[in-house]
Amino acid sequence: MNKSNFLGKKTSKLLAGSLSAVFLLGGSASGFPAVQAETANFTVDARSSVYTATYSELAPEPAPPQPGLLSPSANPPLMPPGPGHAELERAALLETLGMSSSELWQAQRAGQSLAEIATSRGVDVQKIVDLAAQSLTARLDRELADGRITQDQYNSRLNEVAERAASTVKRTPPQPPVPGELEPDFGPGLKHVDxxxxxxxxxxxxxxxxxxxxxxxxxxxxxxxxxxxxxxxxxxxxxxxxxxxxxxxxxxxxxxxxxxxxxxxxxxxxxxxxxxxxxxxxxxx
Structure with missing residues (x-):
């Protein structure tokens, strides 16, 4: 994607919500305590990278599914993102895809990536990539303004936005674990150890x-x-x-x-x- 296609849209009001990394292995692949990513629309728990966890406490155990919980409500959230994914602003994403929240939820629940969903709807995948790029850029702008990253970090990450947005849109959303199939691990930092x-x-x-x-x-x-x-x-x-x-x-x-x-x-x-x-x-x- 030509970087100028989205860098010029940094101030667009299309995406007011946050895009903290779209829908991963972490860390951030990975077997450490969950970190919360909040948007104006919803809050989700995402597994962070092994390097973002503390070693003083264990990650909370996932609650087992209860009857009826997998049925989408009238306004269900987007599928919980995994590390490395970002929450695209709901209204802009749904408008671009021409879908309701329930329809998008069902498609993601079935394991479809945003790219696959867009293709099935006859929507140019690049439009979704541009949305992701704009949101990633907006998040970097906020982090720089808040002093959470340096100017050098901002400049470096800005150069990676295009590739990261494209990868994000192609990534298949993580599926909830099947009850009884959770493999035990040996504690913080060891989830993925051989x-x-x-x-x-x-x-x-x-x-x-x-x-x-x-x-x-x-x-x-x-x-x-x-x-x-x-x-x-x-x-x-x-x-x-x-x-x-x-x-x-x-x-x-x-x-x-x-x-x-x-x-x-x-x-x-x-x-x-x-x-x-x-x-x-x-x-x-």
Missing amino acids: KDALLSTLGLSSDELRNLLKNGQSLADVAASKSVDVQKVIDLVARTLNSRLDQELSEKLIWRDEYETRKQEVAIRAADAVQHKHPHPPGHP
């Missing part, structure tokens, strides 16, 4: 490790009790964090400057995750 490799390194079964963590031990404690070099566990977690970061960058889920900063923090984050003691049982038994 569980088989971790268990093999520690010489434990999944249940044995969860029980030890439940009783207040950290992975470092467990490794020490099994006469395993703690650094091996830290290295394993660090590889996971690096891999997740690379994936998030390739999928345009994070900005380049965020990627570079978080890359420098991987060793510290991995050590924190391994040293973390669980105040509550991680994951689901």
